[in-house]
Amino acid sequence: MDGETRLALRDVHTFIGGSxxxxxxxFVVAAGRTTVLLGRNGAGKSTTLRGIMGVLPAQSGSxxxxxEELRGQPAxxxxxxxxxxxxxxxxxxxxxxVEENLKLAQRRGDPPGAIEGIFQLFPDLQRARRRSxxxxxxxxxxxxxxxxxxxxxxxxxxxxxxxxGLAPIIVQELKATFSALRERGETILLVEQNLEFAxxxxxxxYILDEGRIVHGGAMSELGARPEVLQRYLGV
Amino acid sequence: MATFLTLTINxxxxxxxxxxxxxxxxxxxxLMGVLNFAHGSFVVWGAxxxxxxxxxxxxxxxxxxxxxxxxxxxxxxxxxxxxxxxxGRPQTQILVTLGLGLVxxxxxxxxxxxxxxxxxxxxxxxxxxxxxxxxxxTYRLFVIGAGLVILLAVWALLRLTRIxxxxxxxxxxxxxxxxxxxxxxxxFLGVFSLGSALAALGGAVYAPYLSxxxxxxxxxxxxxxxVVVVLGGLGSYLGSALGALIIGLAQDYVPFYISKFSxxxxxxxxxxxxxxxxxxxxGILLWRPQGLLGLRWPGGxx
Numbered sequence: 001m002d003g004e005t006r007l008a009l010r011d012v013h014t015f016i017g018g019s020x021x022x023x024x025x026x027f028v029v030a031a032g033r034t035t036v037l038l039g040r041n042g043a044g045k046s047t048t049l050r051g052i053m054g055v056l057p058a059q060s061g062s063x064x065x066x067x068e069e070l071r072g073q074p075a076x077x078x079x080x081x082x083x084x085x086x087x088x089x090x091x092x093x094x095x096x097x098v099e100e101n102l103k104l105a106q107r108r109g110d111p112p113g114a115i116e117g118i119f120q121l122f123p124d125l126q127r128a129r130r131r132s133x134x135x136x137x138x139x140x141x142x143x144x145x146x147x148x149x150x151x152x153x154x155x156x157x158x159x160x161x162x163x164x165g166l167a168p169i170i171v172q173e174l175k176a177t178f179s180a181l182r183e184r185g186e187t188i189l190l191v192e193q194n195l196e197f198a199x200x201x202x203x204x205x206y207i208l209d210e211g212r213i214v215h216g217g218a219m220s221e222l223g224a225r226p227e228v229l230q231r232y233l234g235v
Numbered sequence: 236m237a238t239f240l241t242l243t244i245n246x247x248x249x250x251x252x253x254x255x256x257x258x259x260x261x262x263x264x265x266l267m268g269v270l271n272f273a274h275g276s277f278v279v280w281g282a283x284x285x286x287x288x289x290x291x292x293x294x295x296x297x298x299x300x301x302x303x304x305x306x307x308x309x310x311x312x313x314x315x316x317x318x319x320x321x322x323g324r325p326q327t328q329i330l331v332t333l334g335l336g337l338v339x340x341x342x343x344x345x346x347x348x349x350x351x352x353x354x355x356x357x358x359x360x361x362x363x364x365x366x367x368x369x370x371x372x373t374y375r376l377f378v379i380g381a382g383l384v385i386l387l388a389v390w391a392l393l394r395l396t397r398i399x400x401x402x403x404x405x406x407x408x409x410x411x412x413x414x415x416x417x418x419x420x421x422x423f424l425g426v427f428s429l430g431s432a433l434a435a436l437g438g439a440v441y442a443p444y445l446s447x448x449x450x451x452x453x454x455x456x457x458x459x460x461x462v463v464v465v466l467g468g469l470g471s472y473l474g475s476a477l478g479a480l481i482i483g484l485a486q487d488y489v490p491f492y493i494s495k496f497s498x499x500x501x502x503x504x505x506x507x508x509x510x511x512x513x514x515x516x517x518g519i520l521l522w523r524p525q526g527l528l529g530l531r532w533p534g535g536x537x
């Protein structure tokens with residue numbers, strides 16, 4: 001990989017209950033690029049993202065952002081390094097309005113107008129700004145979850161399966177959104193099961209299998225490896 | 236009609252006290268998942284701190300302020316020392332808060348003695364308003380007003396400020412709130428402290444309502460507060476107000492009308508009233524297990 005490394009994981013191990021979910025995960029995320037983490041259900045993709053965010057702490061190994069060790073820090077400190085998280089089930093606050101969800105992501109001293117910027121990016125959210133987030137469709141909630149992560153300028157954006165359970169037309173919209181984010185130079189680590197989506201928006205890929213990285217490279221090389229796709233992704 | 240109005244005002248005053256005690260219990264449970272069994276002892280401490288300052292200074296308002304501050308301080312210490320190391324371990328929390336409640340209750344006996352304590356009338360609030368057959372103790376009107384003021388103040392805090400926004404988000408999903416860069420431990424500390432201050436204020440307001448303080452005045456209050464919170468919806472702030480209103484009024488209406496229409500002696504009617512209140516609670520919970528205004532369990536809507 002060329003370019004500066006933004007995030008590096010080295011030999012990360014995570015246990016959940018008695019099971020050894022991440023068994024020495026190592027990879028890097030390049031600055032200004034979109035890196036996609038692929039793999040079957042249960043391979044440890046979400047656990048990896050949650051470990052970086054600190055909401056499901058890893059037990060050993062190192063997770064560094066630039067030169068700073070993130071592992072062992074509480075989630076709110078990690079978030080204050082300008083890392084944003086779009087979790088697998090969106091986890092928008094359903095008892096708050098759309099606008100309140102976005103306001104919550106703002107911090108003291110942030111420039112005003114950030115929320116208006118999100119409304120320009122997702123006009124649907126503007127129309128629903130005073131509605132309860134719980135009353136929105138799955139696709140709109142996904143837009144809100146992504147919008148909430150974009151309220152601030154990020155050094156790293158972690159996104160867990162944004163296309164999960166959404167209609168094809170919404171997936172097309174998300175594709176445009178992520179392409180635009182890539183264009184503007186966001187650093188993104190994306191977990192995705194939808195291979196077609198991953199290839200459309202990703203620069204680099206890694207394949208996670210049974211808690212270990214088994215393959216990685218430029219996204220353009222992925223199509224040339226049918227045996228890899230067959231073996232680890234079942235396509 | 237006069238009887239009905241008197242009963243209603245008494246019931247509302249009782250509801251205001253139930254609300255003060257149960258709002259904190261509900262907020263703390265909703266945000267942190269902690270059922271704080273020491274909450275009742277904060278009520279007693281509030282009453283006794285109020286008593287000590289009132290006896291000393293003769294200033295009712297200063298005594299209320301002292302009780303609220305004492306509750307806030309006790310709540311903050313309790314969260315930091317006893318609750319924080321035990322998040323995610325509810326059984327241990329129950330044992331620890333039960334134990335703490337017993338210790339704090341005994342401390343009241345050690346400091347102020349076991350016998351009931353009486354105090355002077357409260358200047359300006361000890362009168363009775365009369366209108367025809369209607370007699371209303373001024374103090375009960377004050378209690379209703381105080382309950383309303385605090386209901387609105389805390390509602391405004393929760394609805395109109397950023398702190399309130401964070402608390403509402405934290406009640407729904409503490410993990411995601413953390414992932415937005417918010418130090419939820421500080422929020423926990425603040426809410427625990429506020430909830431305990433409300434309980435202590437409840438105790439301070441309750442003492443002149445009873446015209447006496449006793450070391451066991453917190454126990455029945457804790458039970459009522461738990462009923463109110465479950466009825467209104469765990470974690471729901473307005474739910475605790477609604478629950479307090481229902482239980483407060485029921486406590487006044489039911490025994491009176493049972494004894495009036497059944498010719499039962501008052502003490503039997505009072506037992507029957509408790510039975511009816513509990514039956515009401517069970518009925519409502521069968522219909523809405525999450526409580527009247529609770530969204531989900533745990534968590535819920537504010």
